[in-house]
Amino acid sequence: MNVFYLICLFVTICVVNGKMRPRGVSISMASKYQPNERNKFNCINGFGEIPYDHLNDDYCDCDDGTDEPGTSACANGKFHCTNAGYIPKYIQSSRVNDGVCDCCDGTDEYGGKIECVNNCKELGKAMREEQDQKRRLHEEGFKKRDGFIAEVKRIMEEKNVKIQELEKEKAELEVRLKELEALKAEHEGPEKEAKDRHEQVWKEQKEAKEKERSALRAREAFDDLDLNKDGFCDILEIIPHMEFDIDSNGIVSEEEAKEHLEDQEKVDFDEFSSKIWGNIQGIYKKLVPEEEKKETPPPVEPQGETETLVPPEEPQEEEHVDEEKMPEYDEETKALIAAADEARKKYEEADKRSKDIDGEITSLTSYLNTDYGKDKxxxxxxxxxxxxxxxxxxxxxxxxxxxxxxxxxxxxxxxxxxxxxxxxxxxxxxxxxxxxxxxxxxxxxxxxxxxxxxxxxxxxxxxxxxxxxxxxxxxxxxxxxxxxxxxxxxxxxx
The missing domain is CATH 2.70.130.10 (Mannose-6-phosphate receptor binding domain)
Structure with a gap:
C-alpha cells in the first residue's frame, strides 16, 4: 500500500488523478462528487444541494444519504470498499467504524476502534488461483466439448446414411413381400382343400361310428325296457325307471311315462329308435336288480401276523383307440402342408424384417430429431x-x-x-x-x-x-x- 493511499484513509477527501474523491466513493462515481462553480455538492438523486465541505461531516444532509459515503451518519448510505487487488464492494454505512473489519483493505475502520490488516492481496491471489483452476477445468471441458461435437457430427452422418440404407431395403422388401404373399396364397389353397377333404372324411367316419354305437345302445335300452319281451315298450315298463320322474315327486306317473313315449301307449323298436331314444338317451339308466343293491359286508381285518392279501385283478376293459383324435394326413397332404409351411415361413421372416426396419427407422429418426443443444x-x-x-x-x-x-x-x-x-x-x-x-x-x-x-x-x-x-x-x-x-x-x- 503506497503512502498516498495511507493518507487518504484518514482524510475526508482524497485527490486521485487530479479529481477529488471523498472517502467511501468509488473511482467510477468520483466525477459525481466534483464541486460545482459555487463549491456546492448536488445530492445524487437531484433533490438538494449542500456546501462541499459538508461531505462526510458525520451529518446526513441528503435524503438519499449520498453526502455521507464515508461515515455512518445516513441509515441508507453506502460505503465503497476499494479493496485494491481483490473485489471492490459496497457495505451499509452503518457498518463504518463499528469495530468490525468489513473491507479487506480496512478502509471502513478509520476511527481507531480497531486496526484492520489489509489482506486484499492475499485474498486476490487465492481468488485468482481459484479462478485459474476453474479456467483450466473449463478449458479442459471445452476441448472435450469440441471433441463431442465432432464425434456427434460423425454419428449423425452415420445414422442418416443408415436411414437411407434401411429405406432402400424397405422398398425392395415391399416388392418381395408381395411376391411371397402371392406364393403363400398359391400353396395355401391346395393345402386347405386337402386338409378339408381329410377332415370331412374323418368327420363322416366319426358320425357313422357314432350312429352305429347309438343304434346298439338303443337296442340294449329297448331290450332292457321291454320287460315282458313282447316286442314293445309300453307305459307300465317306463314307470319303474325313476329317471323319468319329471316333477321329482318320487313317482313316475302314467302321464309322465306317456310323455316320454311321445303320448303313445307303446312303441316298437323302429319307432323307439327313430323317435324316442334321441330324447331319453341322456337320462336313461338301466335297472339294477334289488339283490345287487344290497350292501356287501365290509371285509374282516386279519388278526396277527398274516400275509398281505392281494386283491384279485379286475378284468380290464378293452382299450379303444381315441376316435376323437384325427388320424394323420396322407403323404400327399403332408407334402402340400410342408410346401405351404415353407411359403408361410419365408413370408413371415420377410414381414418381421419389414417391421424391424420400421422400428429401426423410428428409433434413428427420434435420435436425429431430439434437441441436443446448439451444436448437438x-x-x-x-x-x-x-x-x-x-x-x-x-x-x-x-x-x-x-x-x-x-x-x-x-x-x-x-x-x-x-x-x-x-x-x-x-x-x-x-x-x-x-x-x-x-x-x-x-x-x-x-x-x-x-x-x-x-x-x-x-x-x-x-x-x-x-x-x-x-x-x-x-x-x-x-x-x-x-x-x-x-x-x-x-x-x-x-
Missing part, C-alpha cells in the same frame, strides 16, 4: 446413465430418457420422470416429467441443472418441493468458450 453437443449423453447416492436413495439420470430413484436398503425403483424438454434456449436446465404419481399429489418430475465440468457427473439430488425433484449435473457439454485470461487484475483501482 449433448448427444453424447444419450444411452448413458449416471448415479448419485445420498444417505437414503440412489438417484439415476439417463439423459434424454428417464430419471429415477431407489432406496439404498433395497426395493422398487421409482420413476421420477421421462425426458420432456429443455426449460429454455440456454440449455442449462432439462425437464423430466410425467413420473410416477405421488399419493394424493401430482406426478413426479425433475429439473436437471447443468453446469460446466471436465467429466460427466451427477453431483447432487434433492426435493425442493413435494414430488418435484432437482438434480445437479456436471458435464463438458456445458463448457462454452472460456473467458480470456487477463494479465492485469481488473479490480486493482490504485
Amino acid at each position: 453437443e449433448f448427444a453424447v449423453l444419450r444411452d448413458q446413465c449416471y448415479e448419485y447416492t445420498d444417505r437414503e436413495y440412489t438417484y439415476k439420470l439417463c439423459p434424454f430418457s428417464t430419471a429415477s430413484q431407489r432406496p439404498k436398503s433395497g426395493g422398487h425403483e421409482t420413476n421420477l420422470g421421462r425426458w420432456g424438454r429443455w426449460e429454455d434456449d440456454h440449455y442449462k436446465t432439462m425437464v423430466y416429467d410425467h413420473g410416477q404419481n405421488c399419493w394424493n399429489g401430482p406426478d413426479r418430475s425433475v429439473k436437471v441443472h447443468i453446469t460446466c465440468g471436465p467429466e460427466h457427473q451427477l453431483t447432487n439430488a434433492y426435493e425442493p418441493s413435494r414430488c418435484e425433484y432437482a438434480f445437479d449435473f456436471v458435464t463438458p457439454c456445458a463448457c462454452n468458450q472460456p473467458p480470456p485470461v487477463h494479465d492485469k487484475d481488473p479490480h486493482d483501482e490504485l
Whole structure:
C-alpha cells in the first residue's frame, strides 16, 4: 500500500488523478462528487444541494444519504470498499467504524476502534488461483466439448446414411413381400382343400361310428325296457325307471311315462329308435336288480401276523383307440402342408424384417430429431446413465430418457420422470416429467441443472418441493468458450 493511499484513509477527501474523491466513493462515481462553480455538492438523486465541505461531516444532509459515503451518519448510505487487488464492494454505512473489519483493505475502520490488516492481496491471489483452476477445468471441458461435437457430427452422418440404407431395403422388401404373399396364397389353397377333404372324411367316419354305437345302445335300452319281451315298450315298463320322474315327486306317473313315449301307449323298436331314444338317451339308466343293491359286508381285518392279501385283478376293459383324435394326413397332404409351411415361413421372416426396419427407422429418426443443444453437443449423453447416492436413495439420470430413484436398503425403483424438454434456449436446465404419481399429489418430475465440468457427473439430488425433484449435473457439454485470461487484475483501482 503506497503512502498516498495511507493518507487518504484518514482524510475526508482524497485527490486521485487530479479529481477529488471523498472517502467511501468509488473511482467510477468520483466525477459525481466534483464541486460545482459555487463549491456546492448536488445530492445524487437531484433533490438538494449542500456546501462541499459538508461531505462526510458525520451529518446526513441528503435524503438519499449520498453526502455521507464515508461515515455512518445516513441509515441508507453506502460505503465503497476499494479493496485494491481483490473485489471492490459496497457495505451499509452503518457498518463504518463499528469495530468490525468489513473491507479487506480496512478502509471502513478509520476511527481507531480497531486496526484492520489489509489482506486484499492475499485474498486476490487465492481468488485468482481459484479462478485459474476453474479456467483450466473449463478449458479442459471445452476441448472435450469440441471433441463431442465432432464425434456427434460423425454419428449423425452415420445414422442418416443408415436411414437411407434401411429405406432402400424397405422398398425392395415391399416388392418381395408381395411376391411371397402371392406364393403363400398359391400353396395355401391346395393345402386347405386337402386338409378339408381329410377332415370331412374323418368327420363322416366319426358320425357313422357314432350312429352305429347309438343304434346298439338303443337296442340294449329297448331290450332292457321291454320287460315282458313282447316286442314293445309300453307305459307300465317306463314307470319303474325313476329317471323319468319329471316333477321329482318320487313317482313316475302314467302321464309322465306317456310323455316320454311321445303320448303313445307303446312303441316298437323302429319307432323307439327313430323317435324316442334321441330324447331319453341322456337320462336313461338301466335297472339294477334289488339283490345287487344290497350292501356287501365290509371285509374282516386279519388278526396277527398274516400275509398281505392281494386283491384279485379286475378284468380290464378293452382299450379303444381315441376316435376323437384325427388320424394323420396322407403323404400327399403332408407334402402340400410342408410346401405351404415353407411359403408361410419365408413370408413371415420377410414381414418381421419389414417391421424391424420400421422400428429401426423410428428409433434413428427420434435420435436425429431430439434437441441436443446448439451444436448437438449433448448427444453424447444419450444411452448413458449416471448415479448419485445420498444417505437414503440412489438417484439415476439417463439423459434424454428417464430419471429415477431407489432406496439404498433395497426395493422398487421409482420413476421420477421421462425426458420432456429443455426449460429454455440456454440449455442449462432439462425437464423430466410425467413420473410416477405421488399419493394424493401430482406426478413426479425433475429439473436437471447443468453446469460446466471436465467429466460427466451427477453431483447432487434433492426435493425442493413435494414430488418435484432437482438434480445437479456436471458435464463438458456445458463448457462454452472460456473467458480470456487477463494479465492485469481488473479490480486493482490504485
